Amino acid sequence: MTGTLTIELLSDACFSMPATINVAMDTEACTDELGLPRIPGKTLHGLLRDTWLSASPALDPDQSLGYAILGKPKAHDGAGLLRIGDALMPPEVRTRVEWALKRSANPMSPDAVREAFFDGRVMTKIDRETGAPETDTLRSVRVVPRGTKLYAPLTALGNIDRAFLDTLLSLTRHAGLHRNRGMGHIRMSATWDVPQDSEQVEPQDIGQGDLLHYRLTLTAPCVLHADSLDPNSCSTLRHIPGSTIRGAVAAALERMGDSIGMDSLIASGQAEFLNAYPEVRGARSIPTPCTFQQDKRADLDDADELPESNPGDAVGSLFLGSALEEAQRQPLRAEYVVAGAGEFTAARPRTVQSVHQTRDRATGISKGDESTVYVYEALAPGESFRGCIRAPRETHAVLRAILEEAPLTLGKSARSGYGGAPKIAVINPAFPDDELDRPSPPEFQPGQRFAVWLLSAAVVRDPLTGQHDPWVIGELIAARLDGKADLVASCVRGSTAKGYRRQWRAEVPSVQCAAAGSVLVFRATAHIDAADVAAAQAHPVGERTADGYGRIAFWPLEPVGDGRLHMRRSAEPSVSAEPSGRPSREALAVQRYIYEAMAKRCLTELATLLARTATQLVSSSLAQRLKSPLRAPNWEATYEDWFHGERKLRPRAMDAVQRCRLAGRTLDKFILQVCAPKWSPPSGPEDGLEWARLKLDGRLVPEEDADRIWSEVIHDLRGYFLERLLGQLARRAKRSPSAATGVI
Template sequence: MTEHPAHQSPKEQATDPANGQFDLRLHMVSDWHVGTGGGDHGHVDRLVQRDEDGLPHVPAKTLVGIWRDACELAAHALDAGPTGAWHAWVDDLFGTQGQLRRGARPAAPRPARLAVDGALRMPGRVGALLRDRPLLRQAATFRKPGVAIDPRTGAAADDMFRIEEMARAGVALAGTAELRDLDLLDEEQRRAAIALLRCGARLVESIGGKRRRGAGRCRLELAGGLPEAELAVLTTRPSDPPPHRGSHVTATPAPAAGPGWEQATLLLRTRTPVLAYAQSQGNLVRGRDHLPGWILLPTVLGRLRGQAAALAIRGDLVVTAATPGRPVPRVFTTAKDDPAVIRANTLAEPSPEGTRAARSGYLDDIGGDALAVRQPEMAVRMHNTIQDDVQRPTEAIGGVYIYAALAPRQEFRAQVRVRTGVLPKGWARSLTGTWRVGRSAKDDYGLVQVTLADTGPVGRATGGPVAEGGTLRVWLQSDLLVRDARLRPSTSWDDAARALERALASAGARGVRLEPVRNGEAAVGVGRVDSWHRKWGLPRPTLLGIAAGSCLTFRVAEGTVPAAALRDAEAAGAGERTAEGFGQVLINDPLLSTPITHPSRPAEPAPDAPHRQPTAPLTPAEAGHEEVRLIERAAWRHALADAAESIAADPARRETIIPRGPTPTQLNAVRRLLPELDDEHVTDWLKRLTWPQDAIDRLALLLNDHDKVWDYLDLPQDELTVTREGNTALRAELHGEAVRTVLAACLVAHARDAALSRDENDDTSRKEQRS
């Protein structure tokens, strides 16, 4: 079984001391609860957050918030007040908080230097081993009942009974973190940053909900790449953190070495949810269904360095959006009852009844000539902002909010295009690695693994020159931003035609004039981008344009468009802000003139295999062994209790353990054995019994044969154990508990049936006497 990178333990993920990477380990001393904010109606009022493997975890947002509070407490003590050099280091490590005071001039914001690589999870192979074992996953938590106390009466209040889900104590959750831009700090500054982080970690004592009632007691440890800070740093005033470094733009980038463009195709795999801000609806923040070029561009410029920023300003560098496929053309129609099925291309055939225009989604090639609509998967998570003085989420500072972001374990493709020769050879290799993009990229969101899929010159597989009187069918791959004659944002076809004319002129096709064709040859939508300035915490201007997937048809009224100009115009884009991925077009793509001959829908996911893929059991030397043994023990106890009740409920199976011969008084004597089941005590007790010999033999077999009780219980041990020695160790450890549980359940059931039988006999006797 292949383990997802985000689920690997810190020991399995390579840490780099030079880059400030280090490991985190959160030891949960007591039962803990990091909730989802909701419950399962009728069963559980408050549920624990679980990761993709179904196991409880601590989100990075929760850890960073608690850690920052602890560092602020340490800074207050070291600075002997609410301000000072150590408080400046808190802002440097965790970033300045975005709440602006009324009437106060806001200071320049600082991004966080500390970044946590997603949630803290069960270490090692625990997630992979428990992913398809529901009995073990369920045992990682338990349900705890509770009530609300009426302050007036001091008794339980009416209708206030609740059940809360709690994660088990004794586990150690693992994760990784890093200090970014560590090269900007000198040796003294590094020691100060590390010392403050370690002081804050020592002060972290609890996490999650119900902390005042004993839940969530924990211990946070930092290990790995960063050395122990010298204690002497804490006794002196540290030097101030360096100012935040902005992006550097080279004024005179190198000219292009030749005609055309070269490109690098990137494959982006989401390791954590990725939030590219789309809109806010109340306390719900919706993300986009792709990774826009404007959130990828800063990372690309940071990795290319040098002249990259100047090339983007000059229009010689373009970063396209990362999408799972090409946006569905709006000239396509889909079935009303199944939006995934493409029924017709209105540019090449009439649309049948029961269809509607496609407005969202991406083309999914499902084999042959068949196409379908694909929608990326979204993940919804709830968070909150805690107000320091009341230690609760309040509306004044944000309260409870929800993020709807791209789910992890999805693949997207993007292209970085530059004019030939403006960057040194091999520039594309610097783009690979782990990126942090989008909103909340310092904690639970934004981790993307980037690999290089393809490099080479930008070219067109099909398409020749278009002479005067010819037709240009333009398929927008991203939103097109254009302006009218008064420089206002526009969605007019005429303004789009002028933008395309300028793009063709820049590509070498000068003197070309285009006329829009409006007689059913187009399908246009309006796109809107509401972005957010993360550093200042303020909204940016709204970008209004023609939406991706729109299809426009133009007639070449004057001039001729060479094939090379079409190729370069597609590479450079049209309209405004092309470096950020806006204005990407395909011209005269053959798909727009091809009828839909094979309407179909994506294939359903293959059903789970009937047999689990074999995996190596967890050994004592591996990370996560202690956590799994704790979960296994709880799962075995739960399973043996259920199995004992099943035996007690079946008279035939119960009689193999508790025969009918002994009287109820004699059977009650068995309860004296339950507290102590050592072999010597059991043997002496059996010798003194005056039961029928058959009953003594059955009880002796259960008490003396250490394997017999497990034969009776018949537990699904393969579903309850993933450690190498788990079956043997747990059978020995839980033998006495299993015998006591089976005997107690059978004795209770036997006494209950005997009492019912007596009641029935008494009723029969009374009826006979009356008759």
């Protein structure tokens, strides 16, 4: 069951992040990758938990309802059915902002996004005895203005008490920094999607073999814990291990109460869950062979920096011969590659980093120990992965239903914003019976050399000693070929196979293994037909095969051209076309916010420029009096009456206004010109502002709507412009009284 959590800000709020992106701000608000406001799912989960703990004596004395929805601390049982994602702007707004930031013509500046969606607040600490500000207490905070609405995805893994959840949401009224000082007043509500009755559609054919192929697309950041040297940070793997998919499927079967499926798919070990690797151009990538090396002196330090226009950048391979004999070599940094005809394409999934703080639940302030701030590195939302499950054909229907319909959660902190409900679709590749989507397994003639490529780590034991020894894998593969090939070279990289049993809260004992990407070179001593190769590839090597370990692939060694392999970097995600369709009300409102922020900044610059070039200034007191009509709604008529009507200014004041000149006009004529309904700011080399380009830079919606909103914004900001202009004239007159004429 899925739904949406709506958070409406009734006052300015700051959901801070420890890092700052602007030295002018002491505290930054949390943002997403586009610079838009964001409330982390961990924060929302913590707010609901604090509310529940405060109200549990009256609402939930035995705390059973809260544990069922929010889960128990440091527990991995079936409790905690609610998953809360990050609260973000509406999807259409995010799509339009992303298009505006990445378009080739007139891209929007990130500063424009920050100015439109955030405000600054300055505060200080007051001494209670003297009433004066204390020294070194002035600080600035970036806040999200009131009226902003953010939306977080909700996923319920089972039946939950919606009435109790609604009660917790209604009781949660304050959040963020300075929640006890007038900021962070919020209103939260949840809406749930209604299941729609759909017509039964015949499932597409997914092949006749044992492999079930699927595509997994992340909808939230996903943390798949990897080794990290910093105790306050958590790195992530760049692929999704088969054990993670297997555990998610097992959890879904447990929630469904399907003991038969648990026995046949999980406990029996008949189903093998292969690793899901990044998808590049519709193809499943595989770990880069450790024999792939590059010239250390070449400008190929990062696979993402390989020039797309020059696919001939050489990458040597040990098992292909002397490609880089005299060069200084270093391992290729691309973790995954997609094999092509004569070249390989590098694959590297995007990652994001989130900074979190541990806070004291009683006081709401951050703890002062060394573990207060911690960082999560996570796979970015939107990244796609291709995986396989090798299982008996009769179980494919059950697996397909679980993958495509049951909500699955992956990785760390799944209850609070990470790894929630990825989109999984079972697919039918061109050659579904092969893990690498090749038309047919290769075959080898006597004397021909070929390589065996480890597609995943392999946990193997020495047959003589019974100890884990990754370097005997060559002998095991040679024995599997029944003596039809001899091992002539190997490049095996050692690694450690780890694991974690969530139910027991204990790590699986670590063992040595042969790392993915290890390469072994064989020479055929007899004919090896495609059936033998297919049988060897179908059965993994070693232990823990149900978790995807021990996958191998046979590869013919046929040097291409000069004996070099050629690497091509994966293409950057293409900038999508301008979103089509009628913009929503939220998108139009966001367009107004952006235009208002851009116009205010430029109108302030224009007012400063005009005030600096004005001559025969009016006095400071007269300039301040000329600002007073702007407080009333019908200020245009007031100015008309002051300059030409019955309530005309006194002669001395009127004479001073008419002597003051700016932009080639007297001050009264300039003010009346701004009062005109169709007034537009001057543009040209003399003021340095190009309003037409400014309008294009900030456009999110179709041109017709953008032009209308721009005209409305300029019309509404005429008073703002006059207030800034007269304020600048007053300050200048106050600094140089001799240049001012006319007093009140």
